[in-house]
Amino acid sequence: MEEANNSNKDNKTEPLKLKIDAHVVTQLGAELITGPEIALVELIKNSYDADANYCDIDIQPEATEVVDGTTYHGKIVIKDNGHGMTRDTINKAWLTISHSEKREAKRAGSKTTKYYRSYTGDKGLGRLGSMQLGDVCRINTNTSSAESEGIIVTFRWSDFKPGTTLDSVKITERKSDINNKAGSAIEIIGLNDLGYWKDEKKLTKLKYKLSSMVSPFGHLKDFKLYLKVSGASVSLETFNEKIYDLCSSEYSFELDKNTIIVKGKLKLSGFEPSTKEEKELFNNYILSDQGFSLLEFLRGSKKLSDFSQNKSDDEKYFIEFKREIQLDDISATKKNFKAIKDKESNFTNPGDFDGKIYQFVFRKNSLDLDDTKISYTETKTLIQELTGGVAAYRDGFKIGSRNVDWLGLASEMTSGAGGYSLRPSNVAGFINLTWDNNKQLQEKSDRESFVDNDAYDGFWIICQEIIKSINNYLNTSRRESLQFIKNNKDQSLGKPKTYSAQHALNELGNLSKSASTVKNRINKETIKTKRELEQSISFIDETIKTNEKSLISDPLFGKQMQALRDRVDSLERQFNDYAKQYSFFSEELSDHLRSVERIEEEIEGYEQQISDFYDHVAIGISAEDLAHEANSQLGNIAFHLNASINRVKDLGIQDKDLMRHLLSIRSDTGVISKTISSLNPLVRAQRSSIDTLHLSKQISEYFDLRSSYFKDNQINIVIKSDGKDKPIRFNRGKLFQVIDNLVRNSQHWLEVFNTHNPSNELYINVEVTKNTFTIYDSGKGVREGIENNLFDMFVSDKEKGQGLGLYITKRLLEERGCSIFLTQERNKFGRRFKFKVDLIGATE
Incomplete structure (x- = not known):
């Protein structure tokens, strides 16, 4: 410890400064350059940004080269005819990690001089691509300037070791052999994972990768990419x-x-x-x-x-x-x-x-x-x-x-x-x-x-x-x-254009009924025909006998009559067989009348189930929306309750703020109570009852229930009534569903409209006249493309819309002989926007 203290005293005059361990660069490169194709593309971008019209990639897996006494295997050369780099550019660009003059050029809207290109590299990290490819990086470059000499700069990525600072990494430079010609050649010597570069399948995969990463669709019209592997040219794929x-x-x-x-x-x-x-x-x-x-x-x-x-x-x-x-x-x-x-x-x-x-x-x-x-x-x-x-x-x-x-x-x-x-x-x-x-x-x-x-x-x-x-x-x-x-x-087949399953069922029913009617007539005709056949056979037999007994009997005539007799016998057998089959078929067909009736009963049952399904979907849609609103109010309750608890701890019971928070909790609880109570008329058991309702009152109660939402979202509600609406006979829950579907539809599209037009006033208008009501909003209205099939099933413009809301609304109204339609009136956007509900069919 004492030695350390003495050492500190000896170095006390040396200024403190931050240093970067060279190993950080290798870690950074490994994280940012994820594969050889990315490494190559980053170097290709450098050629593109240098205003080159070609970039030549030469992969030499069999190459060997000695650098500073070390023999390296495998080499890649990336060569272009761009504007090249000066010694100062190399020092600032290649040798200063993350520095990028292109970044500022892009921000300023600058372009390349020759081809007026936008710069593709701007992070100052592309040079790390060479690290992923191999150990030695040699830059051989020259500009077109007459007074500028080309330069070759060489360094090894293996020198970026832990414990070595960046400024101590060895870099050599010498004069380039490229003179009076602009361009750059980046040589990567001593390839990493040499087996990769010798594997034919992996190189084929690399070809596809390069083909896809440098647009194969012809976007780079003034820039060509060439690939050579082991001396052989490899054609990159294009969408030709x-x-x-x-x-x-x-x-x-x-x-x-x-x-x-x-x-x-x-x-x-x-x-x-x-x-x-x-x-x-x-x-x-x-x-x-x-x-x-x-x-x-x-x-x-x-x-x-x-x-x-x-x-x-x-x-x-x-x-x-x-x-x-x-x-x-x-x-x-x-x-x-x-x-x-x-x-x-x-x-x-x-x-x-x-x-x-x-x-x-x-x-x-x-x-x-x-x-x-x-x-x-x-x-x-x-x-x-x-x-x-x-x-x-x-x-x-x-x-x-x-x-x-x-x-x-x-x-x-x-x-x-x-x-x-x-x-x-x-x-x-x-x-x-x-x-x-x-x-x-x-x-x-x-x-x-x-x-x-x-x-x-x-x-x-x-x-x-x-x-x-x-x-x-x-x-x-x-x-x-x-x-x-x-x-x-x-x-x-002669079927009408509106031919449906019901038409087919009716045809089968009529066919079965006809079979039942025709069956008795066919049986009578069959007996009659059989009797006539028997009489004909008897006549032939009698004729044959008469001919045989005659003194002038004709043998040829006898043979002909016998042949006729045999033929008639054959016809009789066929007739009996066909008559039996036809009788069985007509009887079976007439028996299918019950089958047809059974199918009809099943279809009616399915239709009722579908109707019930719409009811369940309608319930689910409202329940989902109302539950969302209830959760929002519960959040308010939690906020006020926590505030109250904190005030109790800090100040005691006698506090006005505490009472204010408690009153807020009571108010929010009341809103939740109302929201949840609105689910009651949606309960399945109550959706079959028919109530006497006043339309204006039902609409006002609905908007009162959701007033906090409209207030929070700055949506103005305007209800106009002529005061002449008569009582209607309608299920309370289903009428609530009709109103709710239409309002939430407006609500959604007003939110979309407000996103793009935040300064516009938002409102929902409801006009009640006798036993009709019209609802419309200040949004853009209905797109022309769907205005004629808006009430069909599965038609929706909403992001996650099911296309059932308006369809169910129409079905609920049709149950009571009522209707809904989109009026012909158009708003300032040239779109139809008013939904009119006609409840005359439900008037008392």
């Missing part, structure tokens, strides 16, 4: 015309300010069913006119009214579609509260971008490989490895090296509604981002994914809306094509 011709459909999309535009092109063969019988019908009803009738059917489909559809101008495809989506029509964009961030999060537009998705059908008979000179397996592997699904690229370079289903395409495979959706295994595509347009989308330091910020949340929401639109068209158009085939089949 041959691969393009193999896809069954393609989709393009773009975000243009606040509008998403989604387009698609599909081949007619993509609508071909899978079963043999359906294929024959497909040939008869669709291929027979090259799909013209199907196109007209799809264009008239109410379920596809969101899309404009036309015959494709591209001979390769059958049909094209287009859909435009406004950002403020997307339910998921509404502001929300994130528990992790503990702050309100608003939707952030990530900036304009575009992209394409190519879909393939991986069946051997679906891929036209005759002219490609590539096998089915090779084609499938190539397409799947090229992007690993849909990849995000920024200025031509892929974000992330792994083939991850980051868009969640596989989730559609578990959905019954997604039978024809995009799959991660059968698509290749890209999303094209740029630094200029998408600055707020930030990449993590390891380049593997995005930073989870508000801009990324917005980007994710938009991407999901794009995928949802494509899948919606795929699934709906395919199902509509099958319906088209069924309609044509019914028409060929």
